[in-house]
Amino acid sequence: MESRAFVVEGGRKLSGEIVPQGAKNEALQILCAVLLTEEKVTIHNIPNILDVMKLIEILGDLGVQVTKLGEGSYEFIADNVNIEYLESPEFNQKAAKLRGSIMVLGPLLARYGYAKVPKPGGDKIGRRRLDTHFLGFTKLGASFEYDENDAFYKIDASSLEGKYILLDEPSVTGTANVIMAAVMAKGVTTIYNAACEPYIQQLCRMLNRMGANIEGAGSNLLKVEGVERLGGTTHTMLPDMIEIGSFIGMAAMTGSELTIKDCRLDQLGQIPATFQKLGIQMEFRGDDIYIPAQENYKIDRFIDGSILNIADGPWPMFTPDLLSIILVSAIKAKGTVLVHQKMFESRLFFVDKLIDMGAQIILSDPHRATVIGSNNERPLRGISMTSPDIRAGVALLIAAMAAEGESTIYNIEQIDRGYQFIDQRLNALGANIRRV
Numbered sequence: 250m251e252s253r254a255f256v257v258e259g260g261r262k263l264s265g266e267i268v269p270q271g272a273k274n275e276a277l278q279i280l281c282a283v284l285l286t287e288e289k290v291t292i293h294n295i296p297n298i299l300d301v302m303k304l305i306e307i308l309g310d311l312g313v314q315v316t317k318l319g320e321g322s323y324e325f326i327a328d329n330v331n332i333e334y335l336e337s338p339e340f341n342q343k344a345a346k347l348r349g350s351i352m353v354l355g356p357l358l359a360r361y362g363y364a365k366v367p368k369p370g371g372d373k374i375g376r377r378r379l380d381t382h383f384l385g386f387t388k389l390g391a392s393f394e395y396d397e398n399d400a401f402y403k404i405d406a407s408s409l410e411g412k413y414i415l416l417d418e419p420s421v422t423g424t425a426n427v428i429m430a431a432v433m434a435k436g437v438t439t440i441y442n443a444a445c446e447p448y449i450q451q452l453c454r455m456l457n458r459m460g461a462n463i464e465g466a467g468s469n470l471l472k473v474e475g476v477e478r479l480g481g482t483t484h485t486m487l488p489d490m491i492e493i494g495s496f497i498g499m500a501a502m503t504g505s506e507l508t509i510k511d512c513r514l515d516q517l518g519q520i521p522a523t524f525q526k527l528g529i530q531m532e533f534r535g536d537d538i539y540i541p542a543q544e545n546y547k548i549d550r551f552i553d554g555s556i557l558n559i560a561d562g563p564w565p566m567f568t569p570d571l572l573s574i575i576l577v578s579a580i581k582a583k584g585t586v587l588v589h590q591k592m593f594e595s596r597l598f599f600v601d602k603l604i605d606m607g608a609q610i611i612l613s614d615p616h617r618a619t620v621i622g623s624n625n626e627r628p629l630r631g632i633s634m635t636s637p638d639i640r641a642g643v644a645l646l647i648a649a650m651a652a653e654g655e656s657t658i659y660n661i662e663q664i665d666r667g668y669q670f671i672d673q674r675l676n677a678l679g680a681n682i683r684r685v
């Protein structure tokens with residue numbers, strides 16, 4: 250039977266070193282980009298997580314030759330893509346399971362002039378509209394159709410032509426899709442209000458190595474000069490910055506001494522500094538983050554003495570994917586923080602479980618929660634709970650690891666979607682997590 254729950258014995262300290270996996274959200278983009286060439290693309294540091302394995306399976310079903318070279322390393326050759334597969338019920342069922350499947354659209358449109366995907370899956374964390382993707386495709390000359398009955402998004406174009414595109418919001422997957430559609434369009438595409446997460450920067454670097462001509466990566470203004478064709482390349486994923494942030498919060502909440510190895514500190518943006526605002530100490534040792542064992546830490550105030558507010562925003566603002574971890578990490582700190590999830594409407598509801606565990610949290614509305622830290626004076630207690638989404642799932646795992654007694658976390662498929670062998674890796678550091 251498939252595993253469904255983690256049973257966590259709380260109160261154990263971790264110690265040692267942990268190496269972050271390759272970045273999930275980068276992997277989902279990079280894997281779709283292999284569809285842009287008939288030549289061999291080799292990718293290293295691919296995380297072994299559910300969402301990524303499902304996408305690799307979809308690529309294989311589409312006719313891409315997939316060869317596993319070793320742990321995390323794969324070769325892809327998309328020289329014989331079977332576009333008919335998009336019509337199969339199997340594609341419908343598989344692609345609907347993950348958010349990343351939406352990014353096959355851009356490359357297939359660029360190479361074959363046609364693509365369709367079912368309404369993609371991913372976290373149910375509020376409205377997740379896809380308008381930005383289709384705004385971009387239609388500007389490039391594609392026609393777009395959404396059939397409410399079968400919930401398929403279809404795009405079609407006899408040719409694509411470079412245009413000036415002002416995105417309505419800096420959507421991460423939307424920007425990736427429009428870039429991939431534009432790389433072989435005729436002429437120059439300018440994408441303004443582009444997302445600029447490290448994931449997008451990595452995609453642009455990879456595409457340029459494949460022969461594309463993209464300028465401006467890392468900014469919100471991209472210039473894509475269309476080329477005739479793309480060739481093969483070798484690409485290595487960055488470490489997963491969301492996993493790194495999750496480990497920082499985990500070390501702090503469990504009072505553990507932990508070294509997070511090979512973090513690519515230059516790519517982490519505001520992530521370390523935001524955890525430091527909670528009072529969590531860390532040292533940067535070469536490319537590692539060392540977190541000393543801390544029983545107490547104190548939340549900063551702003552310079553004028555007012556209560557700290559941590560909010561998300563499109564990169565280089567703080568990533569929404571770490572706000573649940575920030576929230577849980579504040580529970581045992583001294584002081585108060587307002588966590589403001591601006592981008593998603595339903596990502597904070599999991600705090601009811603933390604409140605059941607004894608945390609002092611006021612959910613003011615779907616976007617804002619205030620955490621009143623316990624100064625490590627009232628331990629959390631273990632309970633049974635269900636993980637609503639990937640990051641809330643890990644936040645609950647952190648709370649369970651810090652709590653007194655045993656907790657059970659159900660629906661751990663959500664956690665497995667994005668965190669590689671998390672139970673085994675944490676148990677190797679001293680945790681006690683059983684998969685049942």
Ligand SMILES: CC(=O)N[C@H]1[C@@H](OP(=O)(O)OP(=O)(O)OC[C@H]2O[C@@H](n3ccc(=O)[nH]c3=O)[C@H](O)[C@@H]2O)O[C@H](CO)[C@@H](O)[C@@H]1O
Nearest residue numbers: 274348349376377378418419420421422423563569570592
């Ligand atoms: C597979 C993948 O890469 N998933 C990530 C990607 O999802 P994804 O690319 O689906 O998310 P988008 O960047 O499109 O944004 C999602 C939602 O955020 C809101 N929004 C977005 C931009 C903005 O300026 N204002 C605004 O309010 C909108 O409600 C939008 O629908 O980016 C999200 C935002 O970083 C992350 O949470 C997801 O982990």
Ligand SMILES: C=C(OP(=O)(O)O)C(=O)O
Nearest residue numbers: 348349371372570639640
């Ligand atoms: C929301 C996330 O993922 P997805 O977009 O795949 O649902 C996430 O990685 O936090």
